Amino acid sequence: MKVLYYIYQICIALPIILVITLLTALITIAGCTLGSAHFWGYHPGRIWSRLICFFLLIRVTVHGRENIKGKTSYVFVANHQGSFDIFLIYGYLGRNFKWMMKKGIRKIPFVGKACEEAGHIFVDRSGPKKVMETIRKAKTSLTEGTSVVVFPEGARCFTGHMGYFKKGAFQLADDLQLAVVPLTIDGSFDxxxxxxxxxxxxxxxxxxxxxxxxxxxxxxxxxDTLQESYITIESSIPDKYKGMVLNPDQD
Known part of the structure; x- marks a missing residue:
């Protein structure tokens, strides 16, 4: 079965995904330029993420949507198991939000431009002034019920275990007195x-x-919020991935 799935990936799923990724980027760029970035910066990406999971035959389950209220801005924080975290959150969180993402994503053809037009926040850690600029931009995004999603580890894990959390997202929530919503991702690493x-x-x-x-x-x-978030997120991951493992490139 694995061999058949690999053949399916190469011959069918990946070509389709490349096409819909390009189309989604172009639609996002055009929509944000001509219309509302609040709408076009979110909904095309949500559909794109769901289509990727659909074409790769990946089943998704969501628990706890009832825990968040409509038209309320939150700071969402999640563990970072792998690349598929993006599709899981973008496609299935069910909230309009902006990502806080590595500035290197800006260099990806079409995708980087789409993220920029959508108003996602590129994190620049090259110096204190750049970090403060990032925080200021994040604050301006938290309006009209729009939230932000942050991976406080700052990088994908190597083992499936969580690394340590950086305080930036929690400082942002503290400054604006917003609730932090922990998100547990399970299965992306696998x-x-x-x-x-x-x-x-x-x-x-x-x-x-x-x-x-x-x-x-x-x-x-x-x-206190950082520590509580860490414990809460870890509580819903499988036992085999519990326990902190230092990630060598978190810094």
């Missing part, structure tokens, strides 16, 4: 690990946990 070359069929599960409301303002609230 589909395509960071060092993998072939996509494997595996179910993905997205668990949307209860929002963590601010319990004050300042460094203690940041640290």
């Amino acid at each position: 589909i395509l690990p960071r060092t993998g070359k072939w996509i494997q069929r595996h179910n993905m599960i997205l668990t949307i946990h209860q929002p963590i409301l601010p319990k004050g303002k300042g460094i203690k609230n940041v640290q």
Whole structure:
């Protein structure tokens, strides 16, 4: 069965995915240029993500959508198992949001331009001033119920285990006194690990946990929210992936 799936990937699924990726990027760029980035910056990407999972025969399950309210801005934080985290969250979270993503994505042909036009936030860690600019842009995005999604590990894992969390997302939530919503991603690592070359069929599960409301303002609230988010996210991943493993390129 694996061999047949690999043949299907190469001959059918991947060519289709390349075409719909290009079309989605072009539609996003045109829509954001001529219309509303709030709409065109989200919905084409949501459909694109669902189509990718569909054509790769990946089943998705979502738990906890009832935990988040409509027209409310949140800071969503998730573990970063692999590339398919993007499709899982974009396609199935069910909320209009902006990504906080590595600035290197801007260099990807068409996709980088689409992300820029959509208003996604490129994280530049080259210096304190650049980090502050990133935070300021994130703050301006959190309007009209739009949220942000952050991978606080900053990089995909190598083993399926979580690395340590950086405080940027939690500092942003503290500054704006927004609730942090932990998201647990399960199954993405089994589909395509960071060092993998072939996509494997595996179910993905997205668990949307209860929002963590601010319990004050300042460094203690940041640290407490970070720690609670970490524990909450880890609680819904399989036992074989529990326990922190330091990721060598998180910095």
